[in-house]
Amino acid sequence: MPTGARPSVLDKMAEMAKMDSTSNDGRPIMTALTLRNHRGEDVPVAEFSATEAKNSFGRVLDTAISQGMAAITKRDRPTAVVLSLDAYQALLDAQHPPLDTLSHEFDALLQRMQAPAAGDAMMDAFDASPDALGQAAVAAAAGSR
Secondary structure: OOOOOOOOHHHHHHHHHHOOOEOOOOOEOOOOEEEEOOOOOEEEEOEEEHHHHHHOHHHHHHHHHHHOEEEEEEOOEEEEEEEOHHHHHHHHHHHHHHHHHHHHHHHHHHHHHOOHHHHHHHHHHHHOOHHHHHHHHHHHHHHOO
């Protein structure tokens, strides 16, 4: 990951999953299910059958807290995931910045479009010949490089 880059939610969860591969009572945790992070690394996720989860929910909860998540399987297929509060918060936090950023960008663009100069420029564009529009497009493309 580049220096200064924010770790992704999956990276945070993958790091949590790497922390511990044994339960609190020292028994190894089954980890056939994996989560792939953005670097393409498969990270094991602890699995519990639905029956195990029902009979030993404290163990499932301890695993989710220590590793970030635990999968619950039914008929050997993952059907649910128990997340730690930190992992859940990381998922929620990952949703807000892009939406907030897009909202701010839209508001700024709308503000610029409503300025008198933008209206004058739009009228000039409507009045321009196709050749003049083509020349302006070429000039704008060359200036953006």
